[in-house]
Amino acid sequence: MNSNVSEAIALLPPNEPVHLLDPDGTYHEDPEHPLDLDEAQLRELYRLMVVTRKVDREAINLQRQGQLGVYASCMGQEAAQVASAYALKTEDWIFPSYRELGAALVRNVDAVGLLQLYRGTWLSDHNPYEHNFALMAIPIGTQALHATGFAMGARFDDNPLVSMVYFGDGGTSEGDPHEAMTFAGVFKSPVVFFVQNNQYAISVPLDRQTAAPTLAHKAIGYGIPGYRCDGNDVLATYAVTRRAVERARSGEGPAFIEALTYRMEAHTTSDDPTRYRTQEELDEAAKTDPIARMRNFLTQRDLYDDALENEIEQQAKDTATTVRAGIYDAPHGDPMELFDHVYVDPTGYFEGQRELLAAELEGGDA
Amino acid sequence: MNSNVSEAIALLPPNEPVHLLDPDGTYHEDPEHPLDLDEAQLRELYRLMVVTRKVDREAINLQRQGQLGVYASCMGQEAAQVASAYALKTEDWIFPSYRELGAALVRNVDAVGLLQLYRGTWLSDHNPYEHNFALMAIPIGTQALHATGFAMGARFDDNPLVSMVYFGDGGTSEGDPHEAMTFAGVFKSPVVFFVQNNQYAISVPLDRQTAAPTLAHKAIGYGIPGYRCDGNDVLATYAVTRRAVERARSGEGPAFIEALTYRMEAHTTSDDPTRYRTQEELDEAAKTDPIARMRNFLTQRDLYDDALENEIEQQAKDTATTVRAGIYDAPHGDPMELFDHVYVDPTGYFEGQRELLAAELEGGDA
Amino acid sequence: MATTMGQAINAALMDAMEADPKVLMFGEDVGQLGGVFRVTDGLQAKFGDKRCFDTPLAESGIMGTAIGLAMYGWRPIAEMQFDGFSYPAFEQIVSHLAKMPNRSRGTVKLPVTVRIPYGGGIGAVEHHSESPEAYWAHTAGLKVMTPGTPEDGYSMMREAIRSDDPVIFLEPKRRYWMKSDADLPIETEPAHKAVVRREGTDVTLIAYGPMVRTAMETAEAAEDEGISVEVLDLRSLSPLDTPTMIECLKRTGRAIVIHEAAMTLGMGAEVATRLQERAFYHLEAPVLRVTGFDTPYPPAKLEEFWLPDVDRILDAIERSLSY
Amino acid sequence: MATTMGQAINAALMDAMEADPKVLMFGEDVGQLGGVFRVTDGLQAKFGDKRCFDTPLAESGIMGTAIGLAMYGWRPIAEMQFDGFSYPAFEQIVSHLAKMPNRSRGTVKLPVTVRIPYGGGIGAVEHHSESPEAYWAHTAGLKVMTPGTPEDGYSMMREAIRSDDPVIFLEPKRRYWMKSDADLPIETEPAHKAVVRREGTDVTLIAYGPMVRTAMETAEAAEDEGISVEVLDLRSLSPLDTPTMIECLKRTGRAIVIHEAAMTLGMGAEVATRLQERAFYHLEAPVLRVTGFDTPYPPAKLEEFWLPDVDRILDAIERSLSY
Numbered sequence A, B: 001m002n003s004n005v006s007e008a009i010a011l012l013p014p015n016e017p018v019h020l021l022d023p024d025g026t027y028h029e030d031p032e033h034p035l036d037l038d039e040a041q042l043r044e045l046y047r048l049m050v051v052t053r054k055v056d057r058e059a060i061n062l063q064r065q066g067q068l069g070v071y072a073s074c075m076g077q078e079a080a081q082v083a084s085a086y087a088l089k090t091e092d093w094i095f096p097s098y099r100e101l102g103a104a105l106v107r108n109v110d111a112v113g114l115l116q117l118y119r120g121t122w123l124s125d126h127n128p129y130e131h132n133f134a135l136m137a138i139p140i141g142t143q144a145l146h147a148t149g150f151a152m153g154a155r156f157d158d159n160p161l162v163s164m165v166y167f168g169d170g171g172t173s174e175g176d177p178h179e180a181m182t183f184a185g186v187f188k189s190p191v192v193f194f195v196q197n198n199q200y201a202i203s204v205p206l207d208r209q210t211a212a213p214t215l216a217h218k219a220i221g222y223g224i225p226g227y228r229c230d231g232n233d234v235l236a237t238y239a240v241t242r243r244a245v246e247r248a249r250s251g252e253g254p255a256f257i258e259a260l261t262y263r264m265e266a267h268t269t270s271d272d273p274t275r276y277r278t279q280e281e282l283d284e285a286a287k288t289d290p291i292a293r294m295r296n297f298l299t300q301r302d303l304y305d306d307a308l309e310n311e312i313e314q315q316a317k318d319t320a321t322t323v324r325a326g327i328y329d330a331p332h333g334d335p336m337e338l339f340d341h342v343y344v345d346p347t348g349y350f351e352g353q354r355e356l357l358a359a360e361l362e363g364g365d366a
Numbered sequence C, D: 001m002a003t004t005m006g007q008a009i010n011a012a013l014m015d016a017m018e019a020d021p022k023v024l025m026f027g028e029d030v031g032q033l034g035g036v037f038r039v040t041d042g043l044q045a046k047f048g049d050k051r052c053f054d055t056p057l058a059e060s061g062i063m064g065t066a067i068g069l070a071m072y073g074w075r076p077i078a079e080m081q082f083d084g085f086s087y088p089a090f091e092q093i094v095s096h097l098a099k100m101p102n103r104s105r106g107t108v109k110l111p112v113t114v115r116i117p118y119g120g121g122i123g124a125v126e127h128h129s130e131s132p133e134a135y136w137a138h139t140a141g142l143k144v145m146t147p148g149t150p151e152d153g154y155s156m157m158r159e160a161i162r163s164d165d166p167v168i169f170l171e172p173k174r175r176y177w178m179k180s181d182a183d184l185p186i187e188t189e190p191a192h193k194a195v196v197r198r199e200g201t202d203v204t205l206i207a208y209g210p211m212v213r214t215a216m217e218t219a220e221a222a223e224d225e226g227i228s229v230e231v232l233d234l235r236s237l238s239p240l241d242t243p244t245m246i247e248c249l250k251r252t253g254r255a256i257v258i259h260e261a262a263m264t265l266g267m268g269a270e271v272a273t274r275l276q277e278r279a280f281y282h283l284e285a286p287v288l289r290v291t292g293f294d295t296p297y298p299p300a301k302l303e304e305f306w307l308p309d310v311d312r313i314l315d316a317i318e319r320s321l322s323y
């Protein structure tokens, strides 16, 4: 325990979330959150958001066409995801929930592979060790512990990497993130808890999720600093995350970031959000769109022109087309694979079961 | 969420735990924590602590004599338990862990019954509805949810009762108290989370349990006020709890109290604390003994004399003797009872199993 | 007018809440949204948000507060949104919901109904198609029910809510859209009674929940091949109606247990063991099992290869008859 | 010099940590205290508090961080202090520890050993005498081992730690003080092999963990009555060594499964079902079960009436022989 209780107050979030970019693109300098991004990087952040939105839209289409069983869109949350992932080094690890297409694209994780979970050809389809991007986690909040254990492991190994875990406003209610933050605080593990507060957990609004002043006020209970940023402001999110990540890397311990954003789409393609939110609310939220905002900023800085627009549009389209083709072409998988990965050493298992299925597939009797 | 983030700071605990009584009995008035106790009540608090310690000691003896399988002593924590329970009305409910002998005695729960859990004649032996005192809970922190649900239920029923749940410093790490405080905050349930921070969870010291500035700093993360008191100061603990309880009763919602205390005995009679703490530490802790302190206070106020001492000693002895006799006399129970309470309606269960045991008991074959 | 199983369960909730003001319904998204399967649709509109309400996203919290609410005197119905999300509540269910009444010598009653949509076959992503029934049925202190028809969906849900014992109520989600022409309200057999859904003389299929329909389809297919198949719907998994199982076995001499859950230590193991324990000389063949494999539930595109289906059951019938 | 099972397991942990610097041991009170049963005694002193350390009091946290540590490349041994306190970790064990390797197509390996002291017979308070093995054995993706002798305590623990699959290692706590004269280190049969502990011709007792010794005592008592009893120690509960079980049955024609866990859906159900499925014509009597009752674990003073003991097993032997 930190015996200096009065110093503890520094762990509390600021009164206002960090915000650098107005919706019209006006940039407010903040000496506490200087930007270390060059022009190419600023354009790159924008490009990543545009591509994310395009691929996200394509995924929704693919679901409508029956190519995916379900899909959880990240529309509206592109800045939060892209900026936070961009603040990491490639050796750092990302532990996503099921909605982090944007973070995955920053990591060059193949979207076709990622979407196989939703297509149902396998339960996942990428090797986490290739991009330091863990498998998507569906049981809410559970991955916070994996990220924490991973960060503990890195620290035990004197390896200066950071792990970052994504979960939602709803996820903060589960026991696992609580236990994760407890462990992270005690072991001073280099893990950043990145919460996308998109205002809803399916139909349940934030005020039914917690009575906390803000989600970031939870952090002090673990001896962890709680930060807040405008999650639709790609620059603010980058700056805040960057600081937290480098702080963790330098051995100062974990951090908690609440990024304020809004889920513009349904919870998943199975959801009917008209049952719990109004068009007015949506219209209001659309005004804070993260992509338009960044475009305005780039335009003001003369970093955006038709050529760039065309190039990015084309790239986004190409990626979407590749994803589309990849999904349509993906084989449904080999049923016999069901037995292949359950155990590294399956001695003694599946007696008869494997043979039964093989026989059925051959059309014979078991 | 409370949108007024700057007001939220009021949920944080004070820099110093509330403390009214010095070890030598000197009383410091605190206008924020006025005492509403008359002389009889002051004596009563003292008496309850003395009886608690005596019965606690008797239980340890009974364990040594093989009459109890194990016992978890509350020595050193008498003020925290007695004062907090005393701050409740009789219609209020108490949800204990396994260490709350003091709270139970405030409620007139028969210690002989309570100790049956440790004797192993049954898994519990009191009717919770008789004294509004729930069964002891062994799985750490789980009872926090029962207390919260109970308080939700009272509020739904417009019944102005309060529930109070006890758990330890270690318990704050489990997921269940986290979820309980989340629910309590959202539903504004009249539940008081009373944490006896006795510095250890078996052998694990507080700094391995959490990096939080204090345990009470956890409360703000649920929109709940976090209080702290010197848990070896029976008056401070009473005053702080009383305020929290009446606040909850009036509809203002839950509260969290961290009472700073020290476990003077082993974790349980099975534990060997010399493996993890020093005699010096124990000696230091003994100086803050809650009972001596209150006796000093009463003496200074001329509320204590030999007659009172004798009377209380006699009563404590009598109670201990009764407990001793009760435990020695307690029947080991009827094995057939194993089948009696598993279901209210056992239709379809225990086919043959009941008969098997009955036949064995008769010495016949099954 | 045809009613689906989902509608029948919804009607049961409605009627139970109407009949007893102590009944509460809560969980994730059960209020304004009416549940992700709309099984709680209309309850909040009708009974207000004190009797049907959304909770924070925390299953142990839902279960633990349900216990506290029941201790106070309410009759909680708690929803676990999906089978796979009942696991975070395991501790509260196993250590308290199942054991507290016994621990208290009966002074504490916990008339809690835990609704869990379960099982596969709807092409869902991972953790949404689990069959956890064996975990609950192995746990003394719980009752475990699962309807195989819309009628039972209504009647058994009413019974579960009325029960003073905690009930794990497993709703076969792929059968939410199964139709019936029965009028509601309806009262079927008490849940602890297994029911013969189809008479037959050659072999008995023992099924429950989602597999009742599959068993019925198999029986029809077998009839075309001249095999007379009896179908027994267990309905209650704890207690198990052993006497009725034995009666069936005595009639046909052959039994096959069918379930989606993994084979090892699935319900089939208990059924088979009881049959050989108590009707040893009536067995003309071993009790066979047609079940999910001993692997995690597969991805959507492969679930058809994993789930028991008519063909796999027909093969088992053939094997049984070959003894 | 005699070694107890507790000491043998302690030695296995010691030697495994010595042999592989990637092995970590953690949980509640396993460090300075050396564990509430002293099974981790000396590890922190020898390997430092980075390789053997105490955690906050949170079992889901212990299990979830073990998974993260394993993903990083460590080989975690995580202790659940008692059987009943493994339940808060159920979600992490069932949804992730058991499923993540499969989910990842084998790219993620989780060589985690979960140590759980289990079972009754030591006069403990509630939640300290549970037999949760059926929950784990029903869960595909886990291996489940339990030693019945000090030698296996050593050898199987080493095997569990070496295994690239997650292993639930159930330590029969009432046998921690069981002695052996064997020298350590020792290598016994691979865990997936059931071992005949005593030969016999009339009936086979199938036991594991704490009940192996009880079965041996029963066999001796039966010998006095002229009955020749074989004792099979399963050792691994997942996978189950079905071929060896069948060999035994073929020899004696009669089998009785013994365990402390409740009867319904306990391991006995799976063993009995497999025997009748695969050795139907060899059964001269039904496979019988001698197990805990279908009630919560009893209080200390009554556990002797609940736990299987020599007399109850002898009765079952008589019943089996009467067929």
Ligand SMILES: Cc1ncc(C[n+]2csc(CCOP(=O)(O)OP(=O)(O)O)c2C)c(N)n1
Binding pocket: A099, A138, A139, A140, A167, A168, A169, A170, A171, A172, A198, A200, A201, A202, A263, A267, C028, C057, C059, C081, C085, C088
């Ligand atoms: C343990 C668990 N319980 C319930 C669910 C069902 N569920 C899926 S998403 C969701 C809401 C999550 O909300 P939030 O954490 O805010 O993340 P978001 O979906 O908004 O990104 C729920 C309840 C689940 N996946 N896991």
Ligand SMILES: Cc1ncc(C[n+]2csc(CCOP(=O)(O)OP(=O)(O)O)c2C)c(N)n1
Binding pocket: B099, B138, B139, B140, B167, B168, B169, B170, B171, B172, B198, B200, B201, B202, B263, B267, D028, D057, D059, D081, D085, D088
């Ligand atoms: C869920 C669970 N895990 C582990 C235990 C074993 N255990 C019993 S008491 C204890 C320490 C509790 O410490 P704390 O919460 O500080 O309470 P105290 O004993 O100090 O009063 C532990 C780990 C348990 N009872 N329940």
Ligand SMILES: [Mg+2]
Binding pocket: A168, A169, A170, A196, A197, A198, A199, A200, A201, A202
């Ligand atoms: Mg959300």
Ligand SMILES: [Mg+2]
Binding pocket: B168, B169, B170, B196, B197, B198, B199, B200, B201, B202
């Ligand atoms: Mg403590």
